[in-house]
Amino acid sequence: MSLIIDCHGHYTTAPKQLEDWRNQQVAGIKDPAKMPKVADLKISDDELRESIANNQLRLMKERGNDMTLFSPRASFMAHHIGDFNVSSTWAAICNELCYRVSKLFPDNFVPVAMLPQSPGVDPKTCIPEMEKCIEEYGAVGINLNPDPSGGHWNSPPLTDRHWYPIYEKMVEYDVPAMIHVSTSCNACFHTTGAHYINADTTAFMQLIQGDLFKDFPQLRFIIPHGGGAVPYHWGRYRGLAQEMKKPLLDTHVMNNVYFDTCVYHQPGIDLLNKVIPVKNVLFASEMIGAVRGIDPQTGNYYDDTKRYIDASTQLSAEDKQAIFEGNTRRVYPRLDARLKSQGK
Numbered sequence: 277m278s279l280i281i282d283c284h285g286h287y288t289t290a291p292k293q294l295e296d297w298r299n300q301q302v303a304g305i306k307d308p309a310k311m312p313k314v315a316d317l318k319i320s321d322d323e324l325r326e327s328i329a330n331n332q333l334r335l336m337k338e339r340g341n342d343m344t345l346f347s348p349r350a351s352f353m354a355h356h357i358g359d360f361n362v363s364s365t366w367a368a369i370c371n372e373l374c375y376r377v378s379k380l381f382p383d384n385f386v387p388v389a390m391l392p393q394s395p396g397v398d399p400k401t402c403i404p405e406m407e408k409c410i411e412e413y414g415a416v417g418i419n420l421n422p423d424p425s426g427g428h429w430n431s432p433p434l435t436d437r438h439w440y441p442i443y444e445k446m447v448e449y450d451v452p453a454m455i456h457v458s459t460s461c462n463a464c465f466h467t468t469g470a471h472y473i474n475a476d477t478t479a480f481m482q483l484i485q486g487d488l489f490k491d492f493p494q495l496r497f498i499i500p501h502g503g504g505a506v507p508y509h510w511g512r513y514r515g516l517a518q519e520m521k522k523p524l525l526d527t528h529v530m531n532n533v534y535f536d537t538c539v540y541h542q543p544g545i546d547l548l549n550k551v552i553p554v555k556n557v558l559f560a561s562e563m564i565g566a567v568r569g570i571d572p573q574t575g576n577y578y579d580d581t582k583r584y585i586d587a588s589t590q591l592s593a594e595d596k597q598a599i600f601e602g603n604t605r606r607v608y609p610r611l612d613a614r615l616k617s618q619g620k
């Protein structure tokens with residue numbers, strides 16, 4: 277009786293009113309007379325239900341995925357827009373919608389929180405939203421944007437003390453963070469094709485360069501999109517760590533860092549699983565997300581990543597169970613507790 281848990285899904289199909297409200301909020305930054313009130317956004321439970329049942333939930337059922345850890349649309353976080361108040365109001369709205377979805381579909385969706393980050397603002401300002409989402413909404417993890425500037429990378433590296441207030445809270449609540457950037461406002465970086473993958477790779481290298489997990493041995497990060505370029509270049513990262521006189525990656529970072537399976541072809545998934553230990557791989561698809569089409573070579577959706585795990589000839593049945601369920605329950609203890617309370 278095992279579960280298929282997708283640890284990486286966003287509410288990309290929210291009713292149009294959400295985007296309209298955000299556009300008005302952005303207009304209100306320049307012209308305060310246009311700034312909308314939170315109460316101006318009206319989305320009914322039926323609209324939420326419809327936006328999920330016809331999209332994510334339909335595809336989950338078709339593919340055999342039981343549950344998705346569900347966070348606000350990543351590209352819409354756009355932390356670079358406006359100031360902290362703009363981000364704070366926007367994050368609260370987006371997190372509440374994911375919470376409402378999780379109440380409407382308690383067996384299928386579990387909330388993960390976005391943070392009200394803002395460039396140049398102390399990350400500790402994110403703590404009240406984080407606490408609310410975990411304590412009141414049942415969020416089991418957070419998304420942490422290592423580059424709230426949207427492609428200009430002017431925040432300190434993730435190993436800097438700048439970020440420690442967030443890490444202290446993560447340890448206190450025993451929640452992991454998915455390292456996840458938002459939309460790129462730098463024309464050189466396509467949002468999902470370059471900025472996301474660059475950020476995944478960048479975050480991993482920052483963790484090699486620092487000694488963060490000496491200070492926070494319990495801290496856990498998920499690096500999405502299969503870890504960016506990392507598994508493919510594993511030899512480079514092992515070699516760089518060696519030259520920097522760092523411990524072996526197994527002990528230096530791999531007790532704390534996990535990669536998801538948002539890799540959209542069989543050879544990529546096979547490489548991930550050949551290079552990265554099974555204990556560090558969590559099932560995910562990021563559906564409905566960046567790549568929504570059907571692969572003409574296979575006739576299946578690119579992001580139907582369960583097929584690639586199912587088809588893997590190198591993973592045992594136990595390995596697959598760990599990737600689909602066991603690892604995620606271990607990395608997200610609050611999810612595990614919630615599932616146990618549901619008798620799962």
Ligand SMILES: [Zn+2]
Nearest residue numbers: 286350456562
């Ligand atoms: Zn994502």
